[in-house]
Structure formats: structure tokens, C-alpha cells
Amino acid sequence: MPLSQDELKARVGRAAIDYVRPGTVIGVGTGSTVAHFIAALGAMPERIAAAVSSSERSTAALRALGIDVLDANDVEHLDVYVDGADEVDPSGYLIKGGGGALTREKIVAALAQRFVCIVDASKAVPVLGAFPLPVEVVPMAEASVRRRFAGGVLGTSGDAVLRLASDGTPYVTDNGQHILDVHGLRIADPVAFESAVNDIPGVVTVGVFAHQKADVCLLGTADGVRTITY
Numbered sequence: 001m002p003l004s005q006d007e008l009k010a011r012v013g014r015a016a017i018d019y020v021r022p023g024t025v026i027g028v029g030t031g032s033t034v035a036h037f038i039a040a041l042g043a044m045p046e047r048i049a050a051a052v053s054s055s056e057r058s059t060a061a062l063r064a065l066g067i068d069v070l071d072a073n074d075v076e077h078l079d080v081y082v083d084g085a086d087e088v089d090p091s092g093y094l095i096k097g098g099g100g101a102l103t104r105e106k107i108v109a110a111l112a113q114r115f116v117c118i119v120d121a122s123k124a125v126p127v128l129g130a131f132p133l134p135v136e137v138v139p140m141a142e143a144s145v146r147r148r149f150a151g152g153v154l155g156t157s158g159d160a161v162l163r164l165a166s167d168g169t170p171y172v173t174d175n176g177q178h179i180l181d182v183h184g185l186r187i188a189d190p191v192a193f194e195s196a197v198n199d200i201p202g203v204v205t206v207g208v209f210a211h212q213k214a215d216v217c218l219l220g221t222a223d224g225v226r227t228i229t230y
């Protein structure tokens with residue numbers, strides 16, 4: 001029987017423990033794949049000293065396991081940051097933010113020496129953009145940012161849709177902002193594209209992680225966990 005997507009996520013979550021040195025402070029991402037990594041952290045015989053977390057959700061899960069969570073302002077440097085992704089391309093460039101945590105994820109990733117990305121094989125793509133690109137925006141800029149994507153950014157245009165919560169109201173991030181999910185993009189140059197979107201007034205963070213790309217990707221496949229180093 002083929003392995004379920006969740007089992008592939010669990011395998012890479014457990015495999016990422018090999019990149020964690022006991023006694024260090026590490027960065028922890030957000031999402032269903034990271035939930036498996038957090039569970040594995042809790043089971044480490046020699047524990048980490050503490051974590052810096054990228055979301056309220058991950059903070060709660062870490063604290064429930066007795067793991068200390070530090071404020072990012074009190075940490076200058078992390079050995080490693082472990083997080084999932086919505087898409088990963090052959091260079092280790094990512095789309096992230098499907099779970100809404102992109103801004104804090106980028107902040108914590110930027111503190112780390114090494115970004116270990118954990119994904120199941122369905123996330124590997126030749127070119128970023130099939131997954132609707134999350135863009136965190138200040139609410140008063142939603143219409144102008146939407147128009148900018150409709151008009152095209154670096155030769156690719158898309159339909160930016162306001163993300164809604166389950167009750168139909170706008171989804172609100174941990175930072176009190178909204179998210180536009182941009183459909184129909186084809187991101188040929190992730191580095192230039194990330195910078196171009198960050199320059200649009202009202203954009204808090206774009207979910208392209210090119211300046212904070214993965215250094216290592218643990219890809220969960222039917223044949224086992226594949227390690228890709230960029």
C-alpha cells in the first residue's frame with residue numbers, strides 16, 4: 001500500500017532531528033509537517049536548550065512538550081531552522097505561507113545558519129507558482145496590491161484573492177494583517193520577484209523565500225527520505 005502524505009511528512013519530520021544538536025537553540029517553523037518535527041523534538045533523549053518559534057501555534061505545541069520558547073529579539077543567531085514549504089524548486093527556492101505564518105517564518109529563517117526544509121514529494125516543482133502565492137498585506141493596501149498583481153510583476157500576472165477564515169471574515173495573521181493568495185503566477189526568477197513584491201507599498205511579506213532559501217531539503221518519497229543539498 002502506498003504511504004499516505006501524512007506518513008511522508010512524519011518521516012521527514014523525524015529525519016530532521018539529525019540536524020539538531022542537543023543543548024542548542026533552534027528555529028522552528030509552522031504547519032502539519034513541522035508538527036511531526038515538534039513531536040520528534042519532544043522525544044529527543046538529550047533535549048535542545050530552547051526554540052524560537054514562527055507562530056503562536058508552534059509556540060503552544062513546543063511549550064506543551066516542556067520546550068522553552070524564546071523571543072526572537074533575544075537571540076542573535078540560530079544553528080538551524082527547520083520548516084515545511086508549499087513548493088520547493090530545484091534550487092531550493094520556496095513558496096511558503098499556506099498556513100499564514102510567512103512573516104515570522106522569514107524572520108526566524110534569517111537568524112539561522114542553515115535552513116532545513118522538510119516536505120513530502122508532492123511539494124517539489126520545476127517552477128514556483130502553481131500554489132497560490134501568499135502575500136501578507138496591510139488591510140488598507142489590499143486593493144492596490146491586487147491591482148499590481150493583475151497588471152503583472154516581472155512579466156507574470158495573477159489574481160490576488162483575499163484569504164478568508166472559516167467564518168467567512170478576513171483571515172488575520174499573528175501580526176494582525178491580512179493575506180492575499182495570488183493565483184496563476186509563474187515565477188521565473190524568484191530572487192528578483194521576491195524583491196519586486198517586497199517593494200510594493202503595503203506588502204508586509206511575500207511568501208517567496210529566495211533570499212532565505214533552503215540549504216537542505218529532506219524530501220519524503222515512496223522510496224524513503226531523499227536529502228538534497230543546494
Ligand SMILES: O=C[C@H](O)[C@H](O)[C@H](O)COP(=O)(O)O
Nearest residue numbers: 031032033097098099100101
Ligand atoms: O505558513 C505556513 C508554512 O509556510 C508551512 O510551512 C507551509 O504552508 C507547509 O505546511 P504543511 O507542512 O502543513 O504542508
